[in-house]
Amino acid sequence: MADAAALGACPVPIGEAERVLIGHGSGGKLTSELLERMIFPALSNPALDARDDHALLSIGGARIAFTTDSYVISPIVFPGGDIGELAVNGTVNDLAVGGAWPIALSLSFILEEGLPLADLARVIESVRRASMRVGVPIVTGDTKVVERGSADRIFINTSGVGVVPAGLELGSAQIRPGDAILVSGTIADHGIAVMAHRTGLELGDLASDTAPLHALVAALLRACPDVHAMRDPTRGGLAATLVEIAARHRLGIEIEEAAIPIRDPVRGACELLGLDPLLVANEGKLVAFVPAASTDRALASMRAQPLGRHAACIGSVVARHPTIVELATPIGGRRILDLPYAEPLPRIC
Amino acid sequence: MNYLDEYRDAKACAIRLGWIREAVTRPHVIMEVCGGQTHAILRYGLDRMLPRELELVHGPGCPVCVTALETIDRAHAIAATPGVIFASFGDMLRVPGSRTDLLASRARGADVRVVYSPLDALELARANPDRRVVFFAIGFETTAPANAMALIRARREHVDNFSMLASHVLVPPAIASILQAPDNRVEAFLGPGHVCAITGTGAYESLAAHFRVPIAITGFEPVDLLDGVLAVVRQLERGTATVENVYRRTVSPDGNRAACAALAEVFDVTDRSWRGIGAIPRSGYRINEAYRAHDAERVFDVGEIATREPEACVSGLVLRGVKKPSDCPAFGTRCTPQTPLGATMVSAEGACAAYYQHGRRPRGGDPA
Numbered sequence: 001m002a003d004a005a006a007l008g009a010c011p012v013p014i015g016e017a018e019r020v021l022i023g024h025g026s027g028g029k030l031t032s033e034l035l036e037r038m039i040f041p042a043l044s045n046p047a048l049d050a051r052d053d054h055a056l057l058s059i060g061g062a063r064i065a066f067t068t069d070s071y072v073i074s075p076i077v078f079p080g081g082d083i084g085e086l087a088v089n090g091t092v093n094d095l096a097v098g099g100a101w102p103i104a105l106s107l108s109f110i111l112e113e114g115l116p117l118a119d120l121a122r123v124i125e126s127v128r129r130a131s132m133r134v135g136v137p138i139v140t141g142d143t144k145v146v147e148r149g150s151a152d153r154i155f156i157n158t159s160g161v162g163v164v165p166a167g168l169e170l171g172s173a174q175i176r177p178g179d180a181i182l183v184s185g186t187i188a189d190h191g192i193a194v195m196a197h198r199t200g201l202e203l204g205d206l207a208s209d210t211a212p213l214h215a216l217v218a219a220l221l222r223a224c225p226d227v228h229a230m231r232d233p234t235r236g237g238l239a240a241t242l243v244e245i246a247a248r249h250r251l252g253i254e255i256e257e258a259a260i261p262i263r264d265p266v267r268g269a270c271e272l273l274g275l276d277p278l279l280v281a282n283e284g285k286l287v288a289f290v291p292a293a294s295t296d297r298a299l300a301s302m303r304a305q306p307l308g309r310h311a312a313c314i315g316s317v318v319a320r321h322p323t324i325v326e327l328a329t330p331i332g333g334r335r336i337l338d339l340p341y342a343e344p345l346p347r348i349c
Numbered sequence: 350m351n352y353l354d355e356y357r358d359a360k361a362c363a364i365r366l367g368w369i370r371e372a373v374t375r376p377h378v379i380m381e382v383c384g385g386q387t388h389a390i391l392r393y394g395l396d397r398m399l400p401r402e403l404e405l406v407h408g409p410g411c412p413v414c415v416t417a418l419e420t421i422d423r424a425h426a427i428a429a430t431p432g433v434i435f436a437s438f439g440d441m442l443r444v445p446g447s448r449t450d451l452l453a454s455r456a457r458g459a460d461v462r463v464v465y466s467p468l469d470a471l472e473l474a475r476a477n478p479d480r481r482v483v484f485f486a487i488g489f490e491t492t493a494p495a496n497a498m499a500l501i502r503a504r505r506e507h508v509d510n511f512s513m514l515a516s517h518v519l520v521p522p523a524i525a526s527i528l529q530a531p532d533n534r535v536e537a538f539l540g541p542g543h544v545c546a547i548t549g550t551g552a553y554e555s556l557a558a559h560f561r562v563p564i565a566i567t568g569f570e571p572v573d574l575l576d577g578v579l580a581v582v583r584q585l586e587r588g589t590a591t592v593e594n595v596y597r598r599t600v601s602p603d604g605n606r607a608a609c610a611a612l613a614e615v616f617d618v619t620d621r622s623w624r625g626i627g628a629i630p631r632s633g634y635r636i637n638e639a640y641r642a643h644d645a646e647r648v649f650d651v652g653e654i655a656t657r658e659p660e661a662c663v664s665g666l667v668l669r670g671v672k673k674p675s676d677c678p679a680f681g682t683r684c685t686p687q688t689p690l691g692a693t694m695v696s697a698e699g700a701c702a703a704y705y706q707h708g709r710r711p712r713g714g715d716p717a
Binding site: 267 | 707
């Protein structure tokens with residue numbers, strides 16, 4: 001076979017992973033593979049199979065949104081916030097982008113032996129403040145301690161429940177060709193702030209954007225009840241959200257790269273570290289898919305909110321090239337956006 | 350002026366594209382050597398904006414791709430040695446050797462750490478005096494000076510538990526090798542801007558004169574790349590073959606003398622085997638006698654390295670610009686970033702990875 005003759009010479013590829021690799025947690029293709037091969041098939045049910053940011057359950061006539069997330073970020077304190085604040089806002093946001101008003105959170109700690117109690121107190125205080133800010137109580141929880149070395153200081157899991165108002169039909173299955181794609185503000189703030197802090201880069205003026213989006217979502221839905229879908233682009237960045245939606249619902253997406261809002265210090269840090277901002281995590285931003293005719297109204301409603309001042313329309317859903325996300329580059333060229341295999345590694349050269 | 354936006358300006362690009370279109374009267378094959386340039390071209394979609402007569406081929410400018418399999422295997426063996434902290438740039442972690450890669454080694458318990466600078470690795474050695482710290486030093490002339498500095502400091506400050514596995518490669522011999530190949534199609538080069546910032550442009554003058562090929566020393570932003578293409582196209586059309594520096598804000602003819610002095614202090618030029626291409630004489634650096642105590646190749650006896658890689662490899666044809674990634678029958682099907690068959694797909698700087706990442710699928714499957 002010509003194939004084998006030409007290629008039998010190439011170095012033998014490493015076979016499929018037999019162990020968990022750090023890339024399995026990156027939000028890229030390795031993560032998808034793990035979910036698709038091992039988790040979804042084993043646990044399949046209609047609510048899970050919808051694969052949205054939260055599950056939608058019908059309980060006694062009401063629609064309850066239920067979501068969970070774990071927070072393992074290191075360092076636990078970073079410019080702009082800490083793991084406690086992240087743990088509340090992240091779960092609130094997974095509910096909010098489904099149109100669910102957050103009702104209650106659970107909170108589980110896994111603490112490493114030796115963690116200074118002062119650090120724990122700080123995290124608890126952050127959780128308290130974040131939950132007060134949103135008005136969502138922590139109603140149940142758990143605390144475990146493991147030996148030194150078995151956890152990285154503190155791991156947190158939060159789960160949340162919320163109520164989706166009757167008549168609100170949100171979800172990525174609602175997205176249609178022609179829809180406008182909006183972002184609520186500047187991208188890559190969180191991931192870059194954490195990376196720069198970790199690598200000791202003193203670039204000034206970099207801070208996580210961690211914030212609860214429930215009020216922004218409420219304002220958007222009031223002005224624009226015909227929003228089709230929203231997502232919060234966390235791990236894997238804006239790219240992960242767009243690529244996943246395009247692939248799952250066989251839609252084409254076209255984005256104007258120059259229209260994507262990004263702060264100068266963040267852009268500079270991305271250049272220095274060799275990272276694509278589209279792949280970097282956000283913790284206080286949403287992506288919304290709205291009917292084209294509602295674009296201006298939707299943008300105006302977000303821009304009137306403190307967390308949506310830099311909201312922008314970055315592109316649209318199209319009928320052409322289904323499953324492909326295409327970017328118009330700032331100089332007039334085109335490229336296709338895809339997910340990396342694992343962690344986007346900074347380039348060396 | 351922030352030295353970014355001006356060189357990404359759409360109007361400035363459009364003007365240069367116009368000049369290029371005016372200048373071209375027949376087909377030309379142009380190679381850019383540097384992986385960073387390959388990526389920028391694909392990231393901005395530049396190659397598709399050029400006139401059809403111009404074919405851009407991508408050279409062996411990815412140090413990760415061309416690191417010899419034996420060196421990779423040696424790195425894995427050292428990383429698996431008890432008590433070793435193995436420090437590397439992120440890119441090298443996924444490169445498959447004969448049996449494994451560094452990420453998988455780490456999952457099995459090896460202490461492998463990502464660093465952003467060789468000086469971070471030196472710091473690890475100072476902070477862990479009971480461990481042996483090894484830094485994986487690959488790259489072109491661009492990264493070699495920092496590695497030389499780390500070794501100079503290590504020796505001066507008696508950081509005896511620090512060593513380096515060095516496998517640097519040099520660009521000019523690679524260009525000569527490409528031009529000497531009987532199936533060579535390349536007529537002009539976009540020279541590596543950051544390599545020349547270190548070395549200066551002298552070696553490229555010799556190449557241009559000897560092989561009669563125009564070379565434009567080029568940067569990495571869209572405007573820079575178009576300046577480079579314009580310069581070589583004009584030369585090709587009028588039949589001249591000289592070196593032009595179109596990256597003047599960074600490159601001077603003599604390069605960086607302090608960096609070159611550091612290189613001379615620590616490294617000897619040596620023959621080197623380039624993965625996918627083969628042996629190229631005097632095409633690499635190795636740590637010299639004076640610094641032997643910090644040469645991981647001599648410090649660690651990992652026994653016989655039995656590599657598993659036959660003579661020919663399609664990656665080699667891609668690295669020399671004879672084939673495009675999309676010409677390879679396995680590209681995008683059997684060979685993807687998840688299941689790389691060759692070096693050019695493994696490395697983020699490699700041409701195949703760049704093509705794949707920016708959506709160039711096998712011929713016939715290309716949607717754009």
